Each structure stands twice: as C-alpha cells, then as structure tokens.
Amino acid sequence: xxxxxxxxxxxxxxxxxxxxxxxxxRKNTLVxxxxxxxxxxxxxxxxxxxxxxNRTMDGxxxxxxxxxxxxAEVAVGLAIIVALFRRRQTIQVEELNALKN
Amino acid sequence: MSSDILFYLFAVxxxxxxxxxxxxxxxxASALSLLISLVGVAALFVLLDAFLLAALMVFVYAGAVVxxxxxxxxxxxxxxxxxxxxxxATIVASAFALALLVLGLMTFTRRGSLETSVxxxxxxxxxxxxxxxxxxxxxxxxxxxxxxxxxxxxxxAMLGVIVLxxxxxxxxxxx
Numbered sequence: 001x002x003x004x005x006x007x008x009x010x011x012x013x014x015x016x017x018x019x020x021x022x023x024x025x026r027k028n029t030l031v032x033x034x035x036x037x038x039x040x041x042x043x044x045x046x047x048x049x050x051x052x053x054n055r056t057m058d059g060x061x062x063x064x065x066x067x068x069x070x071x072a073e074v075a076v077g078l079a080i081i082v083a084l085f086r087r088r089q090t091i092q093v094e095e096l097n098a099l100k101n
Numbered sequence: 102m103s104s105d106i107l108f109y110l111f112a113v114x115x116x117x118x119x120x121x122x123x124x125x126x127x128x129x130a131s132a133l134s135l136l137i138s139l140v141g142v143a144a145l146f147v148l149l150d151a152f153l154l155a156a157l158m159v160f161v162y163a164g165a166v167v168x169x170x171x172x173x174x175x176x177x178x179x180x181x182x183x184x185x186x187x188x189x190a191t192i193v194a195s196a197f198a199l200a201l202l203v204l205g206l207m208t209f210t211r212r213g214s215l216e217t218s219v220x221x222x223x224x225x226x227x228x229x230x231x232x233x234x235x236x237x238x239x240x241x242x243x244x245x246x247x248x249x250x251x252x253x254x255x256x257x258a259m260l261g262v263i264v265l266x267x268x269x270x271x272x273x274x275x276x
Binding site for chain 1 (some may be wrong): 102104112119123137142148151153158162174176179185187199201206209247251255257266
C-alpha cells in the first residue's frame with residue numbers, strides 16, 4: 001500500500017487552502033459560505049484518515065458530529081443570509097459595510 | 102494497486118472541483134462544483150472504510166446542503182457581475198497567508214512521514230469504521246452526552262431558522 005496517511009493529509013491541506021482562499025478572495029456571501037463548508041469537509045478528511053490509519057473509532061464518530069453540526073450551521077447561516085438580503089437588498093460583501101469606520 | 106489509482110483519481114476530482122467552486126463566476130456553477138467535490142470526498146471515505154460516513158456525506162451534504170444552497174441562489178437571484186479589483190491590503194494578506202500555509206506544509210514534509218501506531222503493511226487490515234455496530238457502541242456509551250447535546254443543537258437551530266425567517270410586524274426598520 002503506497003497511499004498512506006501523508007497523502008490524505010496533503011489532500012486535506014490542499015482542500016483547506018482552496019477553501020481558505022475562497023473565503024479570502026470571493027465577494028459573494030453565498031460563495032464564501034460554500035468555501036467555509038469546503039474547509040469543514042477538508043478537516044473531516046483528515047479526521048477519517050487518522051481514524052483509519054490508527055485503527056480507532058474516535059475520528060469517525062467525531063466526523064459524525066461534525067456532519068450534524070454542519071447541517072445545523074448551514075440552515076442557520078442561509079437563514080441569516082436571506083434575512084440580510086431582505087433588509088439590505090444585497091449580499092455582496094463590499095456593499096455590506098455598515099460597521100466600517 | 103487499484104485503490105491507489107482510485108485515491109489519485111478522486112483526489113484530483115475533489116481538488117479540481119474545489120478550485121472550480123472558488124474560480125467560477127456563476128453561483129449555480131459553484132454550487133454544482135461543490136456537489137462534485139463532496140461526492141469525491143464521499144468516495145475517499147469509502148476508500149478509508151468509512152462506509153456510513155460516505156453515505157451520510159452524500160445524504161446530508163450533497164443532498165440537503167447543496168440543495169439548500171441552490172434554493173437560496175434561486176430565491177435571492179443575485180448578480181455575478183462587476184467587482185472592484187483587489188485592494189493592496191487584500192493582496193498582501195493573501196500572500197502572507199499563502200506563505201504561512203506553505204511554511205507549515207514544508208515543516209510537515211521535512212519531518213518525514215507520520216508514524217501510525219499500527220503499521221499498515223504488516224498487520225491484517227481491520228476496517229474499524231466499517232461496521233454500524235462500532236458506531237452504535239461508541240455513540241451510546243462514550244459519546245452519549247454529545248449525542249444529546251447535538252440533538253438539542255439541532256432543535257435550537259430549527260427554532261432559530263424559524264425566528265430568523267419570520268417577519269415581525271412591530272419591529273421598525275433599522276437601516
């Protein structure tokens with residue numbers, strides 16, 4: 001077996017970096033939110049890989065909880081975005097500058 | 102080995118569609134790329150013997166979350182449109198962040214490979230995450246309190262979403 005834990009961790013790091021730069025560079029709140037989800041998924045890949053290569057169950061159970069929390073988080077976050085759009089008529093982050101200065 | 106080929110296939114699929122999420126101008130295309138990326142991650146979970154998590158990934162993420170995203174995109178009808186070029190501070194911050202991340206990965210690779218407690222090549226492979234029984238035993242003994250807390254969290258989230266989506270009459274506009 002040549003694919004070990006390192007390859008999975010590299011993949012996880014790469015996914016995390018892609019999500020991170022999405023959050024940093026995109027202007028649409030929905031896309032920023034998708035990139036946040038991507039970062040969360042990247043961390044779950046690392047957890048499942050650790051769990052598999054160490055023959056323990058804890059990482060898998062932890063990913064189970066992460067999935068549950070992510071579902072709740074997406075529901076609340078999207079509701080906030082809808083409420084924001086209803087009030088401000090935009091979800092572009094450069095126009096949401098009420099707290100600036 | 103065939104599982105190695107599958108790993109690289111799904112790794113390329115996952116990272117490629119993750120890049121497409123970031124780079125696409127169209128929000129719907131971003132959401133669909135996210136769907137492909139999540140399915141790729143589910144396939145990687147299958148390669149890691151976590152079958153239940155793979156199924157949950159497809160149901161919860163690919164089914165519910167991406168559908169919710171598409172629904173909100175349809176509801177809000179935002180434009181992709183014109184955007185200002187990046188400010189200098191943004192460029193400096195992203196370069197700094199990239200440098201930090203590359204530095205972290207470099208130190209990680211310089212340290213050599215991670216030691217696992219059981220060497221994968223020698224021992225018999227016991228797929229630890231494969232059985233539902235293992236999940237049940239863990240969830241109802243060690244992690245019983247977190248299960249209840251997570252259930253309560255889901256209830257709170259549901260109530261919160263209802264409150265956030267409701268229009269209140271008496272509340273004056275605070276623009």
